[in-house]
Amino acid sequence: MKNPDSRQASSGFEQLSFLPSPDFNPIWPTPNTLPARCLSMMLAGQTFIHPEFEAIAGSWRLSAVIFTLKGLGWPVESLDIPAPTPEAPSRVISRYYLPEAIIQKVFGGAE
Numbered sequence: 001m002k003n004p005d006s007r008q009a010s011s012g013f014e015q016l017s018f019l020p021s022p023d024f025n026p027i028w029p030t031p032n033t034l035p036a037r038c039l040s041m042m043l044a045g046q047t048f049i050h051p052e053f054e055a056i057a058g059s060w061r062l063s064a065v066i067f068t069l070k071g072l073g074w075p076v077e078s079l080d081i082p083a084p085t086p087e088a089p090s091r092v093i094s095r096y097y098l099p100e101a102i103i104q105k106v107f108g109g110a111e
Contacts, residue, residue, distance in 0.1 A: 024105055026073030034059055035068045042076070043106055047097040049081070066096050075102055 029035035037057060038048070053062040069076050078094035085091055 024073075024102070026075075029068065029072060034061065034065045035072070038062075038065045039069055039074065042096075042098040043103055045103065047095050049083075049093055049095050062096070075099065 029039055034057060038053070041048075041056070048056075048062060050060070050062050053065075054060050059065070066076050066078075075098070076096055077099055078096050080092045081095055083091050083093040
């Protein structure tokens with residue numbers, strides 16, 4: 001008898017779809033901080049890659065800001081995009097954003 005290639009489902013999310021989704025109840029970041037500034041811009045629909053955030057906020061710590069927002073319960077998502085350089089032709093960077101459904105929930109829209 002052959003063993004299956006994998007004993008895991010292709011996506012754990014599908015397997016647990018019978019569970020109710022957790023309530024959306026994030027914590028707002030402390031005012032006048034980089035996480036607060038980033039969240040404000042994301043709620044306005046902006047997306048960021050590192051150089052864009054650095055130009056706007058004057059900080060090169062975008063990943064730390066995103067880590068903080070995720071820790072506060074904000075479901076920041078990322079999209080990997082190719083950004084090759086001569087030294088690293090397979091380089092990939094992330095563009096961070098808040099899903100539109102989350103933005104609508106914040107402003108009293110869709111549930």
